[in-house]
Amino acid sequence: MPTIKLDRIDRRILAEIQRDSSISNLDLAEKVGLSPSPCARRVRQLQEAGIIDRQVTLLDQEALGLPLTIYVQVSLTNQATGILENFERQIRGFDEVMECALITGSDADYLLKVVMPDMAYYEHFLLKKLNQIDGVASIRTSFSLRRVVLRTELPLGHLQ
Amino acid sequence: MPTIKLDRIDRRILAEIQRDSSISNLDLAEKVGLSPSPCARRVRQLQEAGIIDRQVTLLDQEALGLPLTIYVQVSLTNQATGILENFERQIRGFDEVMECALITGSDADYLLKVVMPDMAYYEHFLLKKLNQIDGVASIRTSFSLRRVVLRTELPLGHLQ
DNA sequence: GGTGAAAAGCTTCGTGT
DNA sequence: ACACGAAGCTTTTCACC
Numbered sequence: 001m002p003t004i005k006l007d008r009i010d011r012r013i014l015a016e017i018q019r020d021s022s023i024s025n026l027d028l029a030e031k032v033g034l035s036p037s038p039c040a041r042r043v044r045q046l047q048e049a050g051i052i053d054r055q056v057t058l059l060d061q062e063a064l065g066l067p068l069t070i071y072v073q074v075s076l077t078n079q080a081t082g083i084l085e086n087f088e089r090q091i092r093g094f095d096e097v098m099e100c101a102l103i104t105g106s107d108a109d110y111l112l113k114v115v116m117p118d119m120a121y122y123e124h125f126l127l128k129k130l131n132q133i134d135g136v137a138s139i140r141t142s143f144s145l146r147r148v149v150l151r152t153e154l155p156l157g158h159l160q
Numbered sequence: 161m162p163t164i165k166l167d168r169i170d171r172r173i174l175a176e177i178q179r180d181s182s183i184s185n186l187d188l189a190e191k192v193g194l195s196p197s198p199c200a201r202r203v204r205q206l207q208e209a210g211i212i213d214r215q216v217t218l219l220d221q222e223a224l225g226l227p228l229t230i231y232v233q234v235s236l237t238n239q240a241t242g243i244l245e246n247f248e249r250q251i252r253g254f255d256e257v258m259e260c261a262l263i264t265g266s267d268a269d270y271l272l273k274v275v276m277p278d279m280a281y282y283e284h285f286l287l288k289k290l291n292q293i294d295g296v297a298s299i300r301t302s303f304s305l306r307r308v309v310l311r312t313e314l315p316l317g318h319l320q
Numbered sequence: 321g322g323t324g325a326a327a328a329g330c331t332t333c334g335t336g337t
Numbered sequence: 338a339c340a341c342g343a344a345g346c347t348t349t350t351c352a353c354c
Contacts, residue, residue, distance in 0.1 A: 017217040051223045057177040058213040088308045100309040103302040117318045142263040148248045149260040152216050158277045195340050
């Protein structure tokens with residue numbers, strides 16, 4: 001993955017397409033003060049450099065009938081490689097798990113973020129899915145009462 | 161926000177554009193087995209119903225020089241409205257905070273996900289930013305050792 | 321990096337089933 | 338509610354300055 005130098009214009013391009021990927025190259029060029037050709041060239045280079053990953057559509061969690069978000073801290077009985085690998089494979093197969101990270105600095109091994117339609121599903125998820133995985137020792141759940149921030153835009157200030 | 165009924169085709173449309181929003185209406189129509197006109201109409205209706213939120217570009221965290229992800233549990237001295245409101249306003253102003261939720265079921269009040277370039281920034285963030293907020297009583301940090309799952313696609317299985 | 325032209329592709333109608 | 342087809346527009350992509 002080649003590291004390319006990002007100047008002020010690159011950062012403005014990234015800021016804009018992070019916020020709205022439906023913008024046309026024509027409009028993007030105008031916004032960043034460039035003509036369309038070099039603007040398109042920069043975007044292509046940012047893709048080739050691996051800085052631009054992909055374009056997605058974000059749906060509305062509540063409108064889709066998924067009002068509940070929980071954060072789950074999972075501890076395993078031990079950190080044997082097989083236990084970890086199996087746990088992670090199972091987790092990857094649960095599409096309600098939006099995020100999962102192996103963490104340190106806590107007594108838990110993994111932190112998960114999970115979305116769900118209702119409390120009945122919550123019980124099902126914990127008992128029939130999470131707890132069925134081999135090596136799961138303890139589960140601690142925190143319910144999200146209110147989402148204060150949820151961003152997909154990475155900060156760019158550190159590049160200046 | 162009107163609730164509309166989602167049939168099989170709507171779900172296939174949502175699944176596809178969640179994965180890749182750069183697809184044209186022509187290709188999308190073919191994928192879901194529709195001609196372009198009704199496909200475009202459905203997408204428009206999904207937008208008007210508030211189910212489709214927006215289109216964004218996802219950047220690569222590591223390529224951008226932000227290899228560190230931490231999860232922070234913050235406890236406040238009390239839950240007075242002013243303390244909460246001020247905390248949330250400050251947090252919203254930190255663009256390295258990717259996620260923040262008011263939570264229950266834990267001894268902490270808030271859970272944050274924060275990305276950063278290095279350990280020096282970590283110290284800066286904790287001491288000069290988080291700890292400066294009025295009413296912050298304690299901070300517990302967990303470092304992400306490995307990202308196992310990170311999705312923006314919401315599950316659709318519960319709609320069937 | 322800017323400009324302009326050409327070509328390709330897409331979306332949006334109207335019409336018919 | 339969907340399919341088809343044509344019209345009109347936007348966008349991308351060159352070659353050249």
